[in-house]
Amino acid sequence: MRVSPLTPETFADNARAALADATLTGALRRATDTFAERRAAAIGAVPDWQELRTRAAAIKAHTLARLDAYLEEFTANATKAGATVHWARDAAEACAIVRDLAQARGSKRLVKSKSMATEEIHLNAALAQDGREPVETDLGEWIIQLAGETPSHIIVPAIHKTKEQIGALFVDKLGIPPSSDPQLLAAEARTRLRAHFAAADLGISGVNFGVAETGTILVLENEGNARMTTTLPAVHVAVMGIEKVIPRFGDLETFLRLLPRSGTGQHLTTYQSMLTGPDPMGQGPRELHIVLLDNGRSRIVADELMRQTLACIRCGACLNACPVYQSIGGHAYGSVYPGPIGAILTPQLQGLHSAGTLPFASSLCGACKDVCPVKIDIPSLLLELRRRAVAGEQVPAAPSRGAAPTTSKPARRKPLEALGWRVWSWVTRSPARFRLATAFARLGQKLPFAMRLFGPMRAWQSSREAPKLAARPFRDRWRGDAR
Amino acid sequence: MTRSVALFATCLGDQLWPEVVEATVAVLERAGCRVTFDPAQTCCAQPAFNSGYHDEAKAVARAFVEVFERADAVVAPSGSCTAMVHRYPELFRDEPDWRARAEAVAHKAFELSAFLVRELGVVDLGARLSARVAWHDACHALRELGVHDEPRRLLRAVAGLELVELRTGESCCGFGGTFAVKFPELSTAMLDHKLSGLDDRVDVLSAVDSSCLMQMRGRLQRQGSRVRAMHLAEILASR
Numbered sequence: 090m091r092v093s094p095l096t097p098e099t100f101a102d103n104a105r106a107a108l109a110d111a112t113l114t115g116a117l118r119r120a121t122d123t124f125a126e127r128r129a130a131a132i133g134a135v136p137d138w139q140e141l142r143t144r145a146a147a148i149k150a151h152t153l154a155r156l157d158a159y160l161e162e163f164t165a166n167a168t169k170a171g172a173t174v175h176w177a178r179d180a181a182e183a184c185a186i187v188r189d190l191a192q193a194r195g196s197k198r199l200v201k202s203k204s205m206a207t208e209e210i211h212l213n214a215a216l217a218q219d220g221r222e223p224v225e226t227d228l229g230e231w232i233i234q235l236a237g238e239t240p241s242h243i244i245v246p247a248i249h250k251t252k253e254q255i256g257a258l259f260v261d262k263l264g265i266p267p268s269s270d271p272q273l274l275a276a277e278a279r280t281r282l283r284a285h286f287a288a289a290d291l292g293i294s295g296v297n298f299g300v301a302e303t304g305t306i307l308v309l310e311n312e313g314n315a316r317m318t319t320t321l322p323a324v325h326v327a328v329m330g331i332e333k334v335i336p337r338f339g340d341l342e343t344f345l346r347l348l349p350r351s352g353t354g355q356h357l358t359t360y361q362s363m364l365t366g367p368d369p370m371g372q373g374p375r376e377l378h379i380v381l382l383d384n385g386r387s388r389i390v391a392d393e394l395m396r397q398t399l400a401c402i403r404c405g406a407c408l409n410a411c412p413v414y415q416s417i418g419g420h421a422y423g424s425v426y427p428g429p430i431g432a433i434l435t436p437q438l439q440g441l442h443s444a445g446t447l448p449f450a451s452s453l454c455g456a457c458k459d460v461c462p463v464k465i466d467i468p469s470l471l472l473e474l475r476r477r478a479v480a481g482e483q484v485p486a487a488p489s490r491g492a493a494p495t496t497s498k499p500a501r502r503k504p505l506e507a508l509g510w511r512v513w514s515w516v517t518r519s520p521a522r523f524r525l526a527t528a529f530a531r532l533g534q535k536l537p538f539a540m541r542l543f544g545p546m547r548a549w550q551s552s553r554e555a556p557k558l559a560a561r562p563f564r565d566r567w568r569g570d571a572r
Numbered sequence: 573m574t575r576s577v578a579l580f581a582t583c584l585g586d587q588l589w590p591e592v593v594e595a596t597v598a599v600l601e602r603a604g605c606r607v608t609f610d611p612a613q614t615c616c617a618q619p620a621f622n623s624g625y626h627d628e629a630k631a632v633a634r635a636f637v638e639v640f641e642r643a644d645a646v647v648a649p650s651g652s653c654t655a656m657v658h659r660y661p662e663l664f665r666d667e668p669d670w671r672a673r674a675e676a677v678a679h680k681a682f683e684l685s686a687f688l689v690r691e692l693g694v695v696d697l698g699a700r701l702s703a704r705v706a707w708h709d710a711c712h713a714l715r716e717l718g719v720h721d722e723p724r725r726l727l728r729a730v731a732g733l734e735l736v737e738l739r740t741g742e743s744c745c746g747f748g749g750t751f752a753v754k755f756p757e758l759s760t761a762m763l764d765h766k767l768s769g770l771d772d773r774v775d776v777l778s779a780v781d782s783s784c785l786m787q788m789r790g791r792l793q794r795q796g797s798r799v800r801a802m803h804l805a806e807i808l809a810s811r
């Protein structure tokens with residue numbers, strides 16, 4: 090379906106292509122509506138939902154303000170429990186750490202459970218370079234891997250696919266008899282994945298939460314594949330964004346109530362694996378490696394206005410609630426993280442030069458902010474990123490000490506647009522000039538041909554009738570009736 | 573007690589729909605307010621602010637503050653413009669003097685339906701309209717100002733009016749200011765989804781924001797629909 094890699098720079102074209110695909114838009118609408126309904130039902134049964142959100146936001150704000158201390162505490166306690174903690178400044182370092190671990194142990198058969206951090210660093214591609222591409226074991230991710238695509242949703246990677254498309258993919262790639270029966274397709278996947286689990290010598294996972302107090306990592310999932318990925322192979326490598334650390338084990342009481350309800354509308358995910366060091370019973374992996382991934386995060390932490398971006402617990406609720414995401418899906422964003430959270434995170438991770446369009450790809454309706462379990466003020470952050478984009482500022486504002494040099498270039502300047510807004514401001518701040526300008530517009534309106542030369546008017550009229558300026562504005566009518 | 577109200581017509585209301593602004597005046601007067609209009613006003617500055625041009629927005633916002641800071645209450649037939657005024661303190665976060673003046677204005681800026689119901693305690697304005705009316709929750713009114721029940725209560729008090737909810741609930745109409753012309757296809761897809769929630773028997777689609785109505789009316793007209801888009805103030809002024 091997709092021919093060339095999508096990027097944020099081509100967002101407008103990507104969106105247009107997505108809208109032309111009726112199968113895609115239908116699948117998205119059904120799926121996002123279902124998730125939004127389930128979420129609403131699940132949170133409706135929690136009387137203290139708003140208090141939970143407030144508490145979660147406060148825990149995250151507290152942690153991010155002291156992230157260095159909590160990361161040191163986490164590292165110390167994870168190490169004490171027998172895990173090996175690695176620090177990766179960027180994607181290349183993180184990939185190299187995993188690759189070297191696999192190489193040194195002669196691991197040949199790798200399995201992986203769903204993880205956005207490993208998507209972010211393109212770990213599969215890095216490992217594939219020396220013939221060690223992991224098999225994805227989350228059903229959705231496995232489908233995506235078979236199709237040679239990328240996930241289009243944070244927690245539902247194959248949300249853009251119908252069961253018919255998945256059936257056809259299985260016929261093509263696995264040689265099964267034609268079917269679009271979800272039960273049958275899932276059973277087929279289970280059989281195939283079992284063989285991979287049994288043979289695997291290294292398992293890779295992400296991390297939902299890392300508890301500083303105990304050095305514990307948590308992986309939440311529904312299929313049991315992450316449980317197997319993190320317990321069957323001799324070596325478990327967990328890639329964890331540094332913002333995933335939380336102070337105390339007791340904080341999980343808050344987050345574990347928020348995350349599943351916000352994401353899938355479940356009260357609890359089917360599995361919550363809590364891993365403190367390698368398996369003490371000697372049944373699980375002999376080694377646990379935790380790769381702490383910075384990759385731009387410490388620069389975001391240093392930017393006080395934008396810092397709350399890192400409070401995200403990757404539940405996907407903002408995607409399901411977003412009318413833009415519901416219309417076009419995740420691939421159109423051209424970035425690993427799609428939807429509202431992607432529109433604020435991607436420009437900060439990769440810079441406004443290449444992702445400067447994303448903060449503008451929103452009607453600022455605020456549905457994302459309403460559903461966010463950690464109360465990230467996404468519309469305000471979109472507005473701040475828009476300001477920085479047009480001001481030619483870099484994001485994040487200040488590189489932190491010791492961080493990798495920033496590659497973030499400012500957004501491309503748009504001199505004509507900037508001039509337009511300067512003129513608008515000069516006109517609009519003066520009632521006399523405003524009156525004169527609107528009088529000219531009234532004249533221009535009499536020449537439909539002239540109006541159509543104006544790009545925004547053409548864009549408006551492509552699908553909508555344009556309103557007409559009133560023959561006499563209110564300000565003239567008011568004076569006219571002599572109050 | 574007679575409340576003195578400084579009317580903010582909004583730039584769109586002033587220039588495109590003076591009849592909506594006149595209806596706003598009529599409704600406020602019927603509710604017992606003394607309405608004034610200062611012709612020095614223009615716009616709330618939201619277009620520049622939402623486009624990222626904060627310096628350009630600030631110049632217009634300062635003019636707004638100067639016009640309205642002596643008013644007792646500022647009322648606008650728009651949730652979005654009112655929400656913008658509520659954002660002024662954030663816009664002036666690095667200018668303490670202007671921030672304080674902006675806060676003072678923000679505290680007394682109200683969207684029409686919220687002002688009528690919350691401030692005046694008025695629900696029944698003696699209006700009459702025989703129509704089946706579908707209500708659109710404008711995003712900024714709903715999510716930034718918490719306006720939800722107020723317009724519904726006002727509409728239920730209108731004689732002859734049947735209020736219905738849209739099947740597409742609280743979803744955005746796809747306007748979003750310059751978003752509507754920067755991404756016209758996407759904006760239209762959101763719009764079509766919103767309008768798909770209208771049932772066949774709806775006569776009027778109403779909202780507190782003229783900008784949402786401009787978007788929805790533009791599409792309804794293009795499609796030759798019989799559904800009329802009417803601002804809440806126009807309905808409340810109907811006799």
